[in-house]
Amino acid sequence: MKTRLAVDVGGTFTDFVYMGHDGVRHWKVLTTPSEPWKGILGGIEDAGLRPGGLDFFINATTLGTNLFFGQTRLERPRVVLITNRGFEDVLEIGRQNRPSLYDPFFQRPPPLVDRRHRIGVKGRVGSRGEELEPLDEDEVARAAAEHCGPNTVFAVSFLHSYANPEHELRAKEVIHENCPQATVVASHEVDPLPMEYERTSTTVVNALLTPIISAYLERLDRALRERGFTGRTLAMQSSGGLVSLRDALRMPAAFIESGPAAGAVAVAVLSREMGIERALGFDMGGTTAKASSIVGGRPTYTDLYEVGGRVHMGRPIPGSGYPVRYTYIDLAEVSAGGGTIAWVDKGGALRVGPLSSGADPGPACYARGGMEPTVTDANVVLGRLPSSLAGGRLRLDRRLAAQAVGRIAERLGRGLVETALDIISHANVTMARALRVVSVEKGLDPAEFTLFAFGGAGPLHAVELARELGVGEVVVPPLPGVFSALGLLLADYKLYYKKPVVRRLGDLDLRGVEEDYREMEERARRDLEAEGFGPGEALLTRWVEARYVGQSFTLTIPYTGSREGLEESFHRAHEARYGFSSPDEMVEVVSLHLDAVGVFEKPDLRQLLSQGGSGGDAVVGSQRLVDVDGVEKEAALVEYGRLPPGGRVDGPALVVYPDSTVFLPQGSTATRGEWGELRIKVG
Numbered sequence: 001m002k003t004r005l006a007v008d009v010g011g012t013f014t015d016f017v018y019m020g021h022d023g024v025r026h027w028k029v030l031t032t033p034s035e036p037w038k039g040i041l042g043g044i045e046d047a048g049l050r051p052g053g054l055d056f057f058i059n060a061t062t063l064g065t066n067l068f069f070g071q072t073r074l075e076r077p078r079v080v081l082i083t084n085r086g087f088e089d090v091l092e093i094g095r096q097n098r099p100s101l102y103d104p105f106f107q108r109p110p111p112l113v114d115r116r117h118r119i120g121v122k123g124r125v126g127s128r129g130e131e132l133e134p135l136d137e138d139e140v141a142r143a144a145a146e147h148c149g150p151n152t153v154f155a156v157s158f159l160h161s162y163a164n165p166e167h168e169l170r171a172k173e174v175i176h177e178n179c180p181q182a183t184v185v186a187s188h189e190v191d192p193l194p195m196e197y198e199r200t201s202t203t204v205v206n207a208l209l210t211p212i213i214s215a216y217l218e219r220l221d222r223a224l225r226e227r228g229f230t231g232r233t234l235a236m237q238s239s240g241g242l243v244s245l246r247d248a249l250r251m252p253a254a255f256i257e258s259g260p261a262a263g264a265v266a267v268a269v270l271s272r273e274m275g276i277e278r279a280l281g282f283d284m285g286g287t288t289a290k291a292s293s294i295v296g297g298r299p300t301y302t303d304l305y306e307v308g309g310r311v312h313m314g315r316p317i318p319g320s321g322y323p324v325r326y327t328y329i330d331l332a333e334v335s336a337g338g339g340t341i342a343w344v345d346k347g348g349a350l351r352v353g354p355l356s357s358g359a360d361p362g363p364a365c366y367a368r369g370g371m372e373p374t375v376t377d378a379n380v381v382l383g384r385l386p387s388s389l390a391g392g393r394l395r396l397d398r399r400l401a402a403q404a405v406g407r408i409a410e411r412l413g414r415g416l417v418e419t420a421l422d423i424i425s426h427a428n429v430t431m432a433r434a435l436r437v438v439s440v441e442k443g444l445d446p447a448e449f450t451l452f453a454f455g456g457a458g459p460l461h462a463v464e465l466a467r468e469l470g471v472g473e474v475v476v477p478p479l480p481g482v483f484s485a486l487g488l489l490l491a492d493y494k495l496y497y498k499k500p501v502v503r504r505l506g507d508l509d510l511r512g513v514e515e516d517y518r519e520m521e522e523r524a525r526r527d528l529e530a531e532g533f534g535p536g537e538a539l540l541t542r543w544v545e546a547r548y549v550g551q552s553f554t555l556t557i558p559y560t561g562s563r564e565g566l567e568e569s570f571h572r573a574h575e576a577r578y579g580f581s582s583p584d585e586m587v588e589v590v591s592l593h594l595d596a597v598g599v600f601e602k603p604d605l606r607q608l609l610s611q612g613g614s615g616g617d618a619v620v621g622s623q624r625l626v627d628v629d630g631v632e633k634e635a636a637l638v639e640y641g642r643l644p645p646g647g648r649v650d651g652p653a654l655v656v657y658p659d660s661t662v663f664l665p666q667g668s669t670a671t672r673g674e675w676g677e678l679r680i681k682v683g
Helices: 036-046 064-069 138-148 166-178 194-226 243-249 259-275 375-381 397-410 416-435 458-469 480-490 512-530 561-577 605-609
Strands: 006-010 013-020 022-032 054-062 079-085 118-121 130-134 152-157 185-188 232-236 242-244 276-286 291-295 305-307 322-324 332-334 340-346 350-356 451-453 473-476 493-504 536-548 555-558 587-598 619-626 632-638 648-650 651-655 661-664 670-674 680-681
Touching: 006 259, 006 480, 013 036, 013 064, 013 332, 013 340, 013 416, 013 480, 022 036, 022 480, 022 605, 036 194, 054 118, 054 194, 054 259, 054 480, 079 138, 079 194, 118 138, 138 152, 138 480, 152 166, 152 194, 185 194, 194 232, 194 243, 194 322, 232 243, 232 259, 242 243, 259 276, 259 291, 259 451, 259 480, 259 605, 276 416, 332 416, 332 670, 340 375, 340 416, 350 416, 375 397, 375 416, 397 416, 416 619, 451 480, 451 587, 458 661, 458 680, 493 512, 512 536, 512 587, 512 632, 536 561, 555 561, 561 587, 632 648, 648 651, 661 670, 661 680
Parallel strands: 006 054, 054 232, 079 118, 079 152, 152 185, 276 451, 451 473, 632 651
Antiparallel strands: 006 013, 013 022, 232 242, 242 493, 276 291, 291 332, 305 322, 340 350, 473 680, 493 587, 536 555, 536 587, 619 632, 648 670, 651 661, 670 680
16 A cells, blocks of 8 residues: 555644554644644654655645635735626625625625726627627736736636637736736636636635645645655645645635545545444534534535635625635534633623634643633633643643633633633534534434544534534544544545536437537546546546526536436425425526546555554543533543453543543443444433
8 A cells, every 4th residue: 555644734733644554643733824834844754754755645724714814924916807898896796695684884805806906808708609809919918017026816707718718718828928927817727617706706716825825835845855755745625535736736726625624524434434324524623613414425515615704603604705616515614623712702791712822822721822711721621631632742731721711700700610611611502503504404403413523622522512413422533633634545536527508408408418528528537547547446427517597506416317317306406405396497407517536545444443452451540520510520531542442431531542532421431443433322
């Protein structure tokens, strides 16, 4: 098996999982937010790993998200948008969806391109690809020469370029002729589908991210190669698939949620292997908590994501961010990580989030200068964490945690323990809502699911969340604190191809559709072959994007090859998604999609992850903690590495991993399973 190193760069910790001939190694280091590559290189050196011995380096990062939320000291490039004359304001006009429907003072998020940098030029292509007016190349040349600069990126988005991209291709050539060093992103290259607002927004977001993601990936790849690395660098997409460094640089907006997507991939693979039909993924790290739903070993997906938008209790608020049209794993994310700060508002009420202490300075108990009380500090006060984290790299100071929580306890007029319990309760309510977003709001009953809890803090809160949702079983997977990084090693290579159609189902030319699919499949096979995948390692799946005539948004369904099959599938999908269908309404096919998967060699997960306990008594001591009922109790301190297969732990107890901690309240029972997982029966 080829040697692989997976690195997931989070807001607080950077997680590493190495898989090689000698087995699996994993570790964590604190993230260096403004220069994440330094944390990665430092983590590799600390582990004594030689980059020259690696066949694959696989990376997931939150750098794209951080740019839009202002969490890193990054300089935004200047984006110049070149579009059709009269359509310079499409980014500001947008859609009519409003984040605050009854707020008369509502303001849209500011456009990512200043008005003076949105240039309209003569030229027009019709909806069927016919040229209605020639492109004025002189106007394009003047715009390129006037705005040319070392930190400028040009975004080109013309009407109906999905039907005929000739104007965009020529504009790109003219820009390069007049500004040779410029980076140019054309809309047909990143989003070849109708709806000009979404296509233009996707193009601009890609233009904005291209130099930043390029600088990060190229600097990291160069540094690895200077240290002897000769293998392949891959990046995780928000869709849960891996791509080459070249494709990552072409479509950087596809990586905005790459880390959380890797966690969902890991849940999908492991639940499928374990025979669990329905799983809820719960990933709680240092900055945020993420939720996903997995049915039949497959995550749920969405084709439209708003980057930089607001989230209310796990629910994205439409119209509050910048649309990106690409395949994303459907995730709910809330500001409820271990580093989330608790505070008292002007009305004297306790609030938790959305601000986070991050990695620098971190929670007060890290003793790195943090003064604000966090969720982690509350858990330390309650005795629900051991004396150190990250395999002993990070010592926890209970005195500093008590001081931080005590300051707001005094303002609230409550006791220290009461306040810590309230902080945990507030965080749990927020995270439970995120889990409901991916289950109840999708028509799924969480009581029918198994909750997979991971991340550094996920297993600490999982049993309480399961009780809140009516879930009967929690699975803490192997390597829980670095489980998303493990997901990078379980993912496959994925490419996506799209062809616009926009035809009513009754008018659809099925022969033409077959020809379109064959052309996409030929291209996909060539692309996968160029990446080293043989015919037996390529999986191609056909999909159709459809809607009722007159609808604005679409559903993606499998391509059945017949009009009757497509119509029946769409009605069924609409019923499942929205609770109703309209069989008398005409169905319209908007586009054809092809998913191309290059299947990587997978390790034997059962053999890899189910290694037995190290021997000896798993109970290594005891610790006083405050249980969920508010009563202080003596809890067993159990070392996971000593727990043999079939070993049982009764709550109250703490099961300690090198990278995470499981809190078992009284009434719950945990058993180590055959996959190395911890199965918890929720009492």
